[in-house]
Amino acid sequence: MVSASPAAVPNEFEYLLRLGDDRLVLGHRLSEWCGHAPILEEDIALANIALDLIGQANLLLGLAARIERKGRDADALAYLRDAIDYRNALLVEMPKGDFAVTIVRQLLYSVFALLQAEALQRSTDADVAGIAAKAVKELRYHVRHSADWVLKLGGGTTESRARAQRAVDDLWPYTGELFLADDVDRAVAQTGIGVDPSPLESSWQSTVRDVLGRAGLTIPDSAYMQRGGRQGRHTEHLGHMLAEMQIVARSHPGASW
Amino acid sequence: MTTMANDSTTRATSGDGTSAPEDSQWPLWEVFVQPPGGEPHEHAGSVHAVDGESALQNARDVYARRGEAVSIWVVPSIEITASTPDDMGPFFDPGNDKPYRHPQFYKVPRGIRM
Numbered sequence: 412m413v414s415a416s417p418a419a420v421p422n423e424f425e426y427l428l429r430l431g432d433d434r435l436v437l438g439h440r441l442s443e444w445c446g447h448a449p450i451l452e453e454d455i456a457l458a459n460i461a462l463d464l465i466g467q468a469n470l471l472l473g474l475a476a477r478i479e480r481k482g483r484d485a486d487a488l489a490y491l492r493d494a495i496d497y498r499n500a501l502l503v504e505m506p507k508g509d510f511a512v513t514i515v516r517q518l519l520y521s522v523f524a525l526l527q528a529e530a531l532q533r534s535t536d537a538d539v540a541g542i543a544a545k546a547v548k549e550l551r552y553h554v555r556h557s558a559d560w561v562l563k564l565g566g567g568t569t570e571s572r573a574r575a576q577r578a579v580d581d582l583w584p585y586t587g588e589l590f591l592a593d594d595v596d597r598a599v600a601q602t603g604i605g606v607d608p609s610p611l612e613s614s615w616q617s618t619v620r621d622v623l624g625r626a627g628l629t630i631p632d633s634a635y636m637q638r639g640g641r642q643g644r645h646t647e648h649l650g651h652m653l654a655e656m657q658i659v660a661r662s663h664p665g666a667s668w
Numbered sequence: 669m670t671t672m673a674n675d676s677t678t679r680a681t682s683g684d685g686t687s688a689p690e691d692s693q694w695p696l697w698e699v700f701v702q703p704p705g706g707e708p709h710e711h712a713g714s715v716h717a718v719d720g721e722s723a724l725q726n727a728r729d730v731y732a733r734r735g736e737a738v739s740i741w742v743v744p745s746i747e748i749t750a751s752t753p754d755d756m757g758p759f760f761d762p763g764n765d766k767p768y769r770h771p772q773f774y775k776v777p778r779g780i781r782m
Contacts, residue, residue: 453726455729456726555725
């Protein structure tokens, strides 16, 4: 159970929001494919991955709400916060784009999330460790599914390769933020509750570069990286997405179904 | 005799764009799922996929998401040779005119303990 000292609560709460919001926002982006994927089987696959991520978000935000002790629950955190209070990385809030964008983004994020969850299994907080252990199994499948698709798109037709390359070019500048550590990350890593993301980058680079290389896709040279999501500075896309995601809960406060 | 899938399904997306599929669907695969507890694999249904690995993933997503399986087999539908309704008589007529095919035809010899 949670045994954080009062002084540590703000950092742990903030950290759990980062973990939960990444998954909630990407889960919602994937759910936008429901009924629109290129083929029925892939429609089901994307919906399954979305449900995995939203399930993880539900557990993480529920835990965040419990340690915050302000009477909020996971639903309140998901549906009643504005974009400025969201702590997801910018990568996951990008619009779903075409199928190549969705798949490339899924690979970039899933490899990161798997490394993160593997490390979080050793969290000193038993709840965090338990959630991570469950997530690892799901994330391994997400990596396998998205890597398989990246190879097919890269090695497919001229059009599929061009779209996959464009997706890599567009999304790459959003990957650096995943590994930026600030005081919150360092504080939770210090207490053993969380994981400093910076040391995960070398493993992430080697896995992602291996898959993209085998798919015949090239990584942009530009070293410029976007940032800001972890501090609540988001792109305009998140506001639009939240408006749609939150409209029912906000229009009917307290409703249950 | 007939195969279960028609020929158009074998020519789906080959990747170079030269053989455009007549059918918008990918090739069909039959899915066999083994339930927990050592039961044999059973036919669960079918999925579309471009290769075995994708077929396995699609089968997992469609037929094994709620703990129904410990193992999955996928087989290209076109590889299955199936009987047709025309085979009904010659294949399945029970041969009741040949009672010696049934064990009840034989008497248990004296001295055999049942």
